Amino acid sequence: GHKPDATASLAFAPGKSLHVLPPSASMMEIAWALERKIPKVFWRGSSLADTHEGVGPTAFVGAIANVHDAIADSCRRVPRVQLAMRSENMPGGIPGLDAALSSLDIDGNCNADDLRALNLTLDVQGAGYEPAWFQHRGVIDVAGAGSHSDRYLRLASTSVVIILETKMRGWYSHKLKPWVHYVPATPDDLHERIAWVLDDANRDEQHRMIHEANSLVRSMTFDVEAARIGKAVSHMTCKPE
Numbered sequence: 371g372h373k374p375d376a377t378a379s380l381a382f383a384p385g386k387s388l389h390v391l392p393p394s395a396s397m398m399e400i401a402w403a404l405e406r407k408i409p410k411v412f413w414r415g416s417s418l419a420d421t422h423e424g425v426g427p428t429a430f431v432g433a434i435a436n437v438h439d440a441i442a443d444s445c446r447r448v449p450r451v452q453l454a455m456r457s458e459n460m461p462g463g464i465p466g467l468d469a470a471l472s473s474l475d476i477d478g479n480c481n482a483d484d485l486r487a488l489n490l491t492l493d494v495q496g497a498g499y500e501p502a503w504f505q506h507r508g509v510i511d512v513a514g515a516g517s518h519s520d521r522y523l524r525l526a527s528t529s530v531v532i533i534l535e536t537k538m539r540g541w542y543s544h545k546l547k548p549w550v551h552y553v554p555a556t557p558d559d560l561h562e563r564i565a566w567v568l569d570d571a572n573r574d575e576q577h578r579m580i581h582e583a584n585s586l587v588r589s590m591t592f593d594v595e596a597a598r599i600g601k602a603v604s605h606m607t608c609k610p611e
Contacts, residue, residue, distance in 0.1 A: 390504075390526055393588055400577045403528040404507060410458075411508035411532065411564045414472040414493060417448050417480040445484035450512060452557065453534070454490055464561050466568045469510070504529050508567035511552075513538055525551065525583040530567050530576050534560070542590070551583045 391399055445451055450471065454460075457469040470493040474480050485491065503509055508530045511521050521542075524531045531552040548554035555563040566572055 391528060391584070393584075395584075397577050397581065400528060400580050401573065404530075404573065404576065404580070407507040407529065408505050409568055410466050410468045410506050411510060411567055412503055412506035412529075413453060413467075413469040413510035413512070414502070415450055415512060416473045416475050417445065417451055417471055418475040445480035446488060448479050449534070449536070449557065451480060451488070451490070453510070453512070453560075455488060456560070460489070464564055466564050467560075468506070503527075508532055508553075508564065510534055510555075512536065513543075522587055526587045528580055528584075530579060531583060532560075532563055532567065545586060545590075549579070551579065551586055553579070 391403060454469050454471050456462075456464050456467060458465050458467050471480075471485070471490060472493055474482075474492070503524070504527045506529060509524050509527070510532045511524050512534045513521075513536045521531075521533075532555050533546070533548075533552045534555050534557075546552060553563050553567060567576070
């Protein structure tokens, strides 16, 4: 039977969505979609601490007696909180960055009092993918727990993906090439990376980057990845006769 393209189901209308285009989409169609985006870089996420990046947070429940005391001034030091504090609506924020926390982590790195002290509020309305995320010209991906599916969806979109690098390897990091599939960033150069995404002079490069990212995620179907993993397992466990 016919197998629909996995990413096509994410679009409002195949071939006409601003967010996900069909495999046959041309560079002109990518340019058309990007032109109609909100000229900002968007991020929403939890206050999960950097010590947990790349590991499911439930693995730490009971394993760490008091993580809040283990990190001095823990909430302020969480990279995701620092990202929200650099939103353009904050004092000294980065122009063009729309970043906010959408939930608190389960381990208590941040609580409501911490957020009030930092002049932060939760934006629970902006956490969904459509339309809040992909109406924007750029989106930020932070590697870590929960990012495996999120990163796939972001790379399948018609937004430029900025990956904020951490110590942990994220979803298929070995296949992702900086400045080919995504814009690499660190806290120190995030200001410059956001400016690059919002600069119209870089649009041709951004169109190519979106095309490469879309092509990569479409190539990673269940059948292809299952066969690759099966071959690797067989190589490790089966001895030639």
